[in-house]
Amino acid sequence: MHVEPIDRVDNLSPETFREKYLKPRKPVVITGLSRNWPALTKWTWDYFIEIVGKEKVGLYNHNRADAHTPVNGYDEEMYFSDYLQMVRKGPVQLRVFLFNIFKYAPQLVEDFTWPDHLIKGLLKKYPMLFVGGAGSVAHMHYDIDYSHIFHTQFVGRKRVLLLENKQSPLIYRMPLTVESAASFVNWHIQLDEENFPALRYARGYTAILEHGDTLFMPAGYWHHMEYMDSGFSMSLRALDETLAGKLKGFYHILPMRMMNNFLIKTRPEWWYQYKRKKARLNAEKAMHRLQQTGLS
Numbered sequence: 001m002h003v004e005p006i007d008r009v010d011n012l013s014p015e016t017f018r019e020k021y022l023k024p025r026k027p028v029v030i031t032g033l034s035r036n037w038p039a040l041t042k043w044t045w046d047y048f049i050e051i052v053g054k055e056k057v058g059l060y061n062h063n064r065a066d067a068h069t070p071v072n073g074y075d076e077e078m079y080f081s082d083y084l085q086m087v088r089k090g091p092v093q094l095r096v097f098l099f100n101i102f103k104y105a106p107q108l109v110e111d112f113t114w115p116d117h118l119i120k121g122l123l124k125k126y127p128m129l130f131v132g133g134a135g136s137v138a139h140m141h142y143d144i145d146y147s148h149i150f151h152t153q154f155v156g157r158k159r160v161l162l163l164e165n166k167q168s169p170l171i172y173r174m175p176l177t178v179e180s181a182a183s184f185v186n187w188h189i190q191l192d193e194e195n196f197p198a199l200r201y202a203r204g205y206t207a208i209l210e211h212g213d214t215l216f217m218p219a220g221y222w223h224h225m226e227y228m229d230s231g232f233s234m235s236l237r238a239l240d241e242t243l244a245g246k247l248k249g250f251y252h253i254l255p256m257r258m259m260n261n262f263l264i265k266t267r268p269e270w271w272y273q274y275k276r277k278k279a280r281l282n283a284e285k286a287m288h289r290l291q292q293t294g295l296s
Contacts, residue, residue, distance in 0.1 A: 053081025067272035092133025156231020165220035
């Protein structure tokens with residue numbers, strides 16, 4: 001796989017952001033976007049324990065979904081305070097995914113500034129918190145609502161790998177899902193190109209996010225995230241400005257997800273195997289096309 005670093009900039013004018021990153025659908029890390037946010041120093045493990053610790057959260061483990069796991073189905077529940085006390089101490093594979101902490105502590109929205117100057121269509125009811133222990137992994141996927149994402153890292157470091165949505169066949173996208181059949185765990189050390197040979201032809205972007213970094217991920221981008229340290233981050237979402245993007249989001253959230261969950265419920269083992277078989281067939285076709293056109 002060919003991987004290049006994601007552009008890093010301190011700040012961007014709205015015009016430069018739109019022309020260089022939004023229109024061409026290219027990711028960028030903006031290091032200065034959150035510089036004046038109170039959240040940068042105010043949001044700590046102890047602060048979250050104090051204000052939201054009594055709420056229960058769904059937790060996701062390190063394992064890939066099995067034949068019986070519905071889309072976005074969590075693995076266990078825990079009080080947020082107990083989870084944070086555990087995760088802050090060191091390596092923990094459990095992570096919190098898409099937690100709307102602002103539902104329970106609406107005052108938190110006063111601690112950051114929405115990037116209205118860069119993009120329209122921000123979904124201001126749905127800022128989301130992500131928490132993970134050192135070593136935990138968000139396996140390769142793209143967001144089902146097909147939104148643009150501004151992902152700001154607060155505590156800890158996170159290694160990210162991004163790929164455009166058009167790379168889907170080469171990274172073994174499974175039908176009716178936003179998931180890859182391939183494993184990208186420790187991809188930066190050794191990628192499993194022996195079992196997934198089409199990965200050799202994929203082209204991606206990478207970065208390590210640190211305190212205060214904001215990653216802009218265009219709609220539909222595949223992303224694999226590994227928590228290098230225990231930490232947390234926040235995602236702000238914006239609707240795709242195009243009609244095609246909005247229709248894709250609707251299709252993914254309703255008919256596609258419903259059909260996938262229906263098959264998981266009614267024919268789990270057959271559907272589990274079929275998705276992986278179809279992903280391999282599509283990858284082989286994509287490899288063959290590239291080989292025929294000499295773009296390998």
